[in-house]
Amino acid sequence: MAEVPFIAIEGPIGIGKTSLAEKLSAHFGCHLLKEIVEENPFLGKFYDNIEEWSFQTEMFFLCNRYKQLEDIEQYYLNQNKGVIADYHIFKNMIFARRTLPADKFDKYKQIYHILADDMPLPNMMIYLHASLDTILERIRLRGREIEHNIKSSYLAQLAQDYEDYMNEFERRHPNIPVIRINGDDVDFVNHQQDLDDIIDHVGQHLANLQAIAKR
Known part of the structure; x- marks a missing residue:
């Protein structure tokens, strides 16, 4: 049976994940999975006081992302319909490890593994x-009011956390291709050639997945 595309796009806050997911899903005819962000009732409070509101914020995200991935597995992937998502549930551990105190992180990690360990892995990552x-x-x-109070130091650390995690992801999952895109050099929103180059790159990897599945 042909490999069903499940592409997850990841990276720090504001990097353009949703914009790219929308463009790729339209081009390749895949279902678009968008994470719930502004609907999180704790997020504004979290950016004002991370220590006070981190556990509530992370638990809301975890439960909603789990439900979304459960649904796309049942209604799309298991029905041979491709999915392009602007996140993957592994990002929860990146944020939780940074924001939660040790005792709450231990509890959170247990809940995370109970929920997420049997969730489908993407067969392609775009970082x-x-x-x-x-x-x-x-x-x-992009002017989201809820993000006005994000500290630069938090974003800098988050960017490094993502880099560390993606390096680990490649080591742990050598058979899952990771396409790395440097946003300092590539602007797929305003430059069509940059988008076309990404589409070509993704298309080549999808062709490889299909070829492997037919062996």
Whole structure:
């Protein structure tokens, strides 16, 4: 049976995950899975006081992302319909490890593994990364009021956490291709050629997946 595309796009806040997911899902005719962000009732409080509101914020995200992935597995992947997502549930551990105190992180980690360990892995990852200046500018341009109080130091550490995690992901899952895109050099929103190059790259990997599945 042909390999069903499940592409997850990841990277720090404001890097352009949703924009790219929308463009790729439209091009390749895949279902678009978008994470719930602004609907999180704790997020604004979290950016004001991370220590006070981190556990509530992370638990809301975990439960909603679990339900979303459960649904796409049942209604899309198991029905041979491709999915392109602007996140994967592994990101929860990146944020939780950074924001939760040790005792709450231990509890959170147990819940995470109970929920997430049998969730489907993507068969392709796209990792968007950029310098802090680029990330800050893109957050400013999209103008979400809820993000006005994000500290630069938090974003810088988050970017490094993502880099560390993606390196680990490649070591742990050598058979899952990771496409790395440097946002300092690539602007797929405003430059069609940059988008076309990404589409070509993704298309080549999808062709490889199909070829492997037919062996």
